[in-house]
Amino acid sequence: MKYISVDNVEPGQHLGKSVYSSNGTVLLSEGVQLTVFMINTLNRIGVTMLYIKDPDFADVDTTDILDEATKQAVFKEMNDTFEAVRSGKDWSTKKISVSADRILSDVLANPELLVQLTDIRTADNQQYVHATNVCLISILIGMNMGLNMFQLKDLAIGAMLHDVGKVGLDSLDEALGGLKGHHTWRGFEVLKSKREFNLLIAHVALQHHERLDGKGLPRALDAHEIHQFARIVAVADTFDNLITGRNGKGLLPHEACEEMMAMSEKQLDRDVLIQFNRIISVYPNGTSVRLSTRETGVVVRQHRGLPGRPVVRVIHGSGDDMEVQEVDLAVHTTVFIEAVLA
The missing domain is CATH 3.90.105.10 (Molybdopterin biosynthesis moea protein, domain 2)
Incomplete structure (x- = not known):
């Protein structure tokens, strides 16, 4: 593909x-x-x-960490939850917990796969794709950082619901509402009322826009005051927002990673970024690229730990004269990806 x-x-x-x-x-x-x-x-x-x-x-592996049944179930539960929050109705923490378990189960079954965020986004499903992506990335970072299963479960739920305060809130209302009207505060208030949840889950919603340099929102916390879970979700949230952008005009994954590294120790935690770069696919399989040799090809395989050095298939000619060459950038260290082609 x-x-x-x-x-x-x-x-x-x-x-x-x-x-x-x-x-x-x-x-x-x-x-x-x-x-x-x-x-x-x-x-x-x-x-x-x-x-x-x-x-x-046809042989290019585009296997996702999350299977299709998991995505469908998670999208449905997220939709039901957000619609209940929007209408002021009660919502089921148990269903969200089950969704987190589904995602955790898929991640644990595919621990060596790199994250390739290639789900097809629409204006309708964007907020649920975003929540699922942030959850997936956060879990993998948390695993690399040695969190236990109980911690990973709380992290997963916090990541899924980090933007619950945005439900029913438009940007003008947020701007006019002051700090207490910021979506992070609203999310904290929604989640802290759910006694079935660890209070840390509510603090993920509250702190995921704080910055290490003390210039974040809503409370301009110092670095030592920002919980590890919120630091992890901040990295996952930033990446997914950068590749989505406004009106679908987002950065390419490798561009987003470069921009995020420039945020290290200012906005984002350096240790979290290191683990993030070990689990993300900078050039997803199936992406058309131009190499520094001026040849064009398609990314067909990944190297875990070397996100910028995938295997690229280059095809010369056609029909009986077709010649197929695979360039492993982990081996051919003087060759690099010069551009991503639409």
């Missing part, structure tokens, strides 16, 4: 990964042959990137 911009998708191509709605139902199934109407609809609902089946790259 290849991971390409929706602007470059052509009618007749086959979808490589399913597109989900906010409640976990399938909008378009993997394998469907795309029509002009479908492509226009994907553009209209805010989709920017897609996996497309390609016979030259």
Whole structure:
């Protein structure tokens, strides 16, 4: 499969990964042959990137850490929870706990896979994809930092619900509400009332926008006052926000990682960033790239611990004259990825 911009998708191509709605139902199934109407609809609902089946790259492994059943279940429970919060109704901490267990189970079953955030985002499902991604990244960082299972469970729930204070709050209301109107305070108030949850979970919502230099929100805490869980979620949240951007115009993963390293010890925790860089895929499988040799190819495999040095498949010619070469950037150390191609 290849991971390409929706602007470059052509009618007749086959979808490589399913597109989900906010409640976990399938909008378009993997394998469907795309029509002009479908492509226009994907553009209209805010989709920017897609996996497309390609016979030259049929063997490219795009396995996600989270399986499809987990994603559907988590999206549904997140949707139900956020809708209850929005309407002022009670919501089930047990369902959120079960969702956290599902994600933890999938992570523990695939501990060697790198995170490749290639789920297809729409305007409808964006907040649930974001919450799930932040949870997934946070768990993997927490595992690398030696957290036990009880700590990982609390971290997972805090990460899933870190933005619950945004539910029903628009940016103008937040700006006019002062510090107590900030979504972090609102999230803290929502979560601390749930006595089934460890109070640390509420503090993740409260502190995930604090900064190590003391210039964060909502309380401008000093570095030593920011809990480890909040530091972890801050890194995961920052990355997912950077690659999403505004109106779908986000940074590429390698650009986001570079920007985040510049935030080290100012906004983000250096030790957390080190672990983050060990679990993230900078160039997801299926991404088209141009090498410093001026050849173009597609990323087909990853090296854990070397996120910037994947294996790139380069194809010369076509038909009977086709020549396939795989360039392992971990071996060919003088070759590097010069650009990502849409």
